[in-house]
Amino acid sequence: MRRQQVLYLWSNGSALDSATVGWAFHDGTDGTGPELPDSSPPYANGVAALRDGWMLLQSSQLTPPLPGEEHLNHYLEYEFVFERRIDT
Amino acid sequence: MAEFVANGFIRFDAIVPQEINERGIEEMRRLEVERFAPDGLKPPHTGTPLEECYPPPSAIGDYLRLPQIRGIIESFVGPNPTFDHDWTHHIRPHATYTQPLHVDAITDSSDPTFDVQLFWYPHDVAPGEGGTRFVPGSHLRRVRSSGLDRYQHIAGERQFAGPAGTVVVFHHGLWHAGQPNAGEGDRWMHKVRLNPTVPQVRLWNTEDLPALQNPPSDHIFARILPDSVAQILRTMHPWMSITDYRNEQVQRSKLWRYLTGDDTYDVDHYLTRLEGRAALVGA
DSSP, rough: EEEEEEEEEESSSSSTTSSSEEEEEEEEETSSSSOOOOSSSSSBHHHHHHHHOOEEEEEEEOOOOOOOOOTOOOOOOOEEEEEEEEEO | HHHHHHSEEEETTTOHHHHHHHHHHHHHHHHHHHHHHHOOOOOOOOOOOOGGGOSSOOHHHHHHHHHHHHHHHHHHOOOOOEEEEEEEEETTOOOOOOOOOBOOSOOOOOOOOOOEEEEEEEEETTTTOOOEETTTOTTTOOOGGGGGGGEEEEEOEEEEOOOEEEEEETTOOOEEOOOHHHHHHHEEEEEEEEEEESSSOOOOTTTTHHHHHHOTOOOSOOOOOTSSSSHHTTTTOTOHHHHHHHHHHHHHHHHHHHHHTTTTOOOOTTHHHHHHHHHHTTO
């Protein structure tokens, strides 16, 4: 049976090779699939994740600031979502 | 104070005497059990002046009435703050629950006023034994609390560990979360949120401010005053993009203007540049 692992990486820039500043991992294999590298962060950037077999699902849109909110920060802006499918 | 503006928290190690810490654990235990029981120990009513909260005999009251704690409170929210709410955060030994990262209450309004939350740890907290996780520098962002659930790990985040009697003062907007307790003992912490009742302008000891307050011309790409407030407000946290960082400098400058009553204050010319050009329209 094939199961999905999902990896979120947040970067300090809009490029896939920008440095990772946040991450989250969700494991549809319930621990039977491969784990993340034992480093913090697990991947220095999104390209490193690609090289480890992750497939890019989505990257965040680049959105201009709303009028009046040009200097407000909110969520981490540059989000990349990856998956890999694991036969279990 | 500048470090509080840049980081969103400030920490005072072992500031509460051990005798009060020991009684505090017992009072937290009672408050946890009796808060919603028909009878027993209750928290103050929201809106109560702090000086009327936790009357003697109360270890929590004794802690909050310590001169050094009153000085801290007054520095941030003035001499007569009101009680917002409190909570006893109890994490049992070997508890595995990881609370999602969150910000308390609701998304902030745009004014620079703020509440403080005092986190009192009445016993030693070893690394990994339930100390609060928090993200330095996250306090001025405009987010919805549940939107932060997604962030399992953020570069530069910290987890509290420290000696008994440590108090950490949080800006109310700081992202934080409860953590598992891998230790053998109960992890107790009392959190109280306080609301200011006066403008938070120069409430702390500002004797050194004239020497440290940089002029608005202070610009990292031109000339700077060493050992100034601006140098502290330029703190860049590891999780920030360059845009985040510059926007944070703008938000910190606005907060510093409020705290000092100096409407011309600036770091790296961001506000001054825009305000100068805006004044040209229709001139």
